[in-house]
Amino acid sequence: MGVTMDGTKQQRRGNTRQRIQDVALELFAEQGYEKTSLREIAEHLDVTKAALYYHFKTKEEIIVSLFEDLTKPIEELIEWGRKQPHTLETKHEIVRRYSRALVGAEPLFRFMQENQATVRELRIGDTFKDRMRDLRDIFIDPEAPLVEQVRCVSAVFTLHAGMFLMQDLESDFEKRRAAVLEVALDLITRAHEGARGGA
Amino acid sequence: MGVTMDGTKQQRRGNTRQRIQDVALELFAEQGYEKTSLREIAEHLDVTKAALYYHFKTKEEIIVSLFEDLTKPIEELIEWGRKQPHTLETKHEIVRRYSRALVGAEPLFRFMQENQATVRELRIGDTFKDRMRDLRDIFIDPEAPLVEQVRCVSAVFTLHAGMFLMQDLESDFEKRRAAVLEVALDLITRAHEGARGGA
Amino acid sequence: MGVTMDGTKQQRRGNTRQRIQDVALELFAEQGYEKTSLREIAEHLDVTKAALYYHFKTKEEIIVSLFEDLTKPIEELIEWGRKQPHTLETKHEIVRRYSRALVGAEPLFRFMQENQATVRELRIGDTFKDRMRDLRDIFIDPEAPLVEQVRCVSAVFTLHAGMFLMQDLESDFEKRRAAVLEVALDLITRAHEGARGGA
């Protein structure tokens, strides 16, 4: 994983860079960004703090790089969604794909959900907000009734929360995801229909 | 000294404790708990850091005291809810009251939403989680179908998010609250009915 | 104790001053002077820190006052000793009285033994050192052989240590005191005789 024959952008042998990202994300998600020190990350990897600085210019760069690496599928999905006709079926397909895409980025999303105050100050904050707005705009016309817009936002939240906040409801990850997906699809459906009938 | 005849909000001597709480909550909600230093709070109030320590033994105690003071109405509501018959009408009433109760505790909830990683490490983390579970258990039987349980959690999230995360949807606070309320009520209704129809 | 019929210098009703001294000495002896804060003393007495300042101008004054109050018998003993002929019998009598006098000042001496570094910086440090020198000079001529002088110092140390450092040797206080006394008397005897026999 991450190794290609051509030299483009990915880490070759000595995958320290990725190990740093992995450990950092785990700790960031578990304890929060500010409470996780570089010393801690370094200790988990059994290297020195200075080694981290060989791979990343700052602490912020670690989280930014994670964001950039892990949200690519989601970005692509949204890009794709924008070009489709905004039918109900398309919307459903996007919800389904979004749910699937979230699986790979789960720790990052948990991190972002639980450290919003921090994220807001980071460079990635705005990017993320824009992405969420794009997603919402695919689901519903900005001129649609407020209630239906809320339903769309609610659907997205539900998908996010289903990843990491409903673990006490059902421990089987796939069952949970299915239930969450159903609720989200339903919210989107109602928003879609409500927008046509119109407030 | 510091006493006025009219009862209006005066806050010279004597209410420093509350002024600390007010300023602290504002800053915690805005910048996050860890990024807000006691120096900053003290400067905003034009007192020394040591003065804060006269009123609160630790930084954590400030946020804990806020939690305890501000969540009392919500606790009482949940207590009340538990004793009612679990009819749809009761559930709706609880949702309506919960929405209203959240208004008073808005900055605290924004803080808790945006600093979950921090809150989790604080003493209040578990209390809050318990409260949320209690609320969910009022809305739906833990044995009900998973999908309906998700709907209930989704309703609660929607209420929370409506407080502080949908400000770009509609700037008028009361309009937003009404729309959010409607979506939440609808989710509860569907959960209620879905639970009767069966697994 | 501390109450006399004439009004001289001792505390009347409202014996807070003495209660402060008692608690302070106990804590100082147990934890050390620097590690014992005025807050702690105040809490033990169930008064505020400010109350302490009504009775003592500074923290140092508390310990100084204790020193002055409790070492009076010892000072008087030394004063008395100086005026006696320096026979062996006198020396023994002083040792015996000194051992008895130490009993009343035990916590103070424990404190001074265990906080010498602190005591040295306090006003009382020099006074105490002078007292010890006076005592030694009663026991032996400063021109006597060095070995005998060491024996005298050793005797005094033994008396001190017997008060609080040999508790694991024998738990019965009086038995311990008797044994310690015997060793000290013996050391003094040998010093006395060694001094006569010559350099």
Add this chain to the structure above:
Amino acid sequence: MGVTMDGTKQQRRGNTRQRIQDVALELFAEQGYEKTSLREIAEHLDVTKAALYYHFKTKEEIIVSLFEDLTKPIEELIEWGRKQPHTLETKHEIVRRYSRALVGAEPLFRFMQENQATVRELRIGDTFKDRMRDLRDIFIDPEAPLVEQVRCVSAVFTLHAGMFLMQDLESDFEKRRAAVLEVALDLITRAHEGARGGA
């Protein structure tokens, strides 16, 4: 940078850890542990406080490390003593060696003597007490008459005190040590004989 050509006393990079220990011990012994701040130590060394924390995790670790480094010869001596037959000659030999071993650890022992209250709270407190008990148990049977046990403890105290508390008796260190040694040996002899003759 910091490098000299001649080998005199220069201490470039690399021995900071020991320089910290040296300066710290000096200051601890002179002013006491609590009264010596890390700022002060750092200033004496012309480094920042943070540099101290690179070498020692806490202030306590500094003193603990000193204790561990400097008491090693004494520990070895006691270990050796335990395995010898408990004859009078052995005991004398131990006293002599102990006196010599103390020379190297003089500032540490002065520190421990003068900061007992502090030491007691530190991790090293118990270790030290154990060591002293071991030493005493070599000198005399725990079942021997109390008076003789006191004599042994007295001998050890005398050795300690001779290091740093009798400087006004005789300024020549070696003369003082010889005198102290004689008194200690004598106390041990009497204890040994007293134990045979019985209570």
Add this chain to the structure above:
DNA sequence: GATGAATGAGATTTCATTCAT
């Protein structure tokens, strides 16, 4: 690629002390 050593800034916390009431 990585380390060892260090720094500057700043965090939380504690303390003795003061003073108006």
Add this chain to the structure above:
DNA sequence: CATGAATGAAATCTCATTCAT
């Protein structure tokens, strides 16, 4: 006699960051 409120100074400690090797 005593308190409530506050302060100024300083303490221990942590952190992200730097740089020569």
